[in-house]
Amino acid sequence: MADFQKEEVVEAVKSKSPLKAPDMIKGRKDLQEINGTNIVLIPKTNSPSNMNQFRSISLCNMLYKIISKILVNRFRKVLNICIDEYQCAFILGRQITDNILVAYKILHSFKKKKKGSTESFALKLDTSKAYDRVELNFI
Structure with missing residues (x-):
């Protein structure tokens, strides 16, 4: 550097x-x-x-x-080159709320697929308190 x-x-x-x-x-x-x-x-x-x-x-x-x-x-x-377009937080010009629209579109596409299709799945993770549960020894 x-x-x-x-x-x-x-x-x-x-x-x-x-x-x-x-x-x-x-x-x-x-x-x-x-x-x-x-x-x-x-x-x-x-x-x-x-x-x-x-x-x-x-x-x-x-x-x-x-x-x-x-x-x-x-x-x-160089951040825009290195970081995926779906990483929205902490990047100038992007907002974390942009992912709400992406999630809505994905779930809407799941709903339109035929019932019984095994090609897609969704996983919801709650990370709102992720840092509260990290052991201090780990940090």
């Missing part, structure tokens, strides 16, 4: 809110914290009583965010 160019770094820094990391943007640096990440627990309920009722979130430092932004800007140029 090519070295970062000054223009890429400037663009990435300017894209960040000045309130997110004012010390970094103003030139004050604490090199001891450069690789630090804070992990914070966010409650899922109003009165959490056990650890299952929290979701963890990692608060990354500004340098990490700048590097990530530069990489995202570089990858954005």
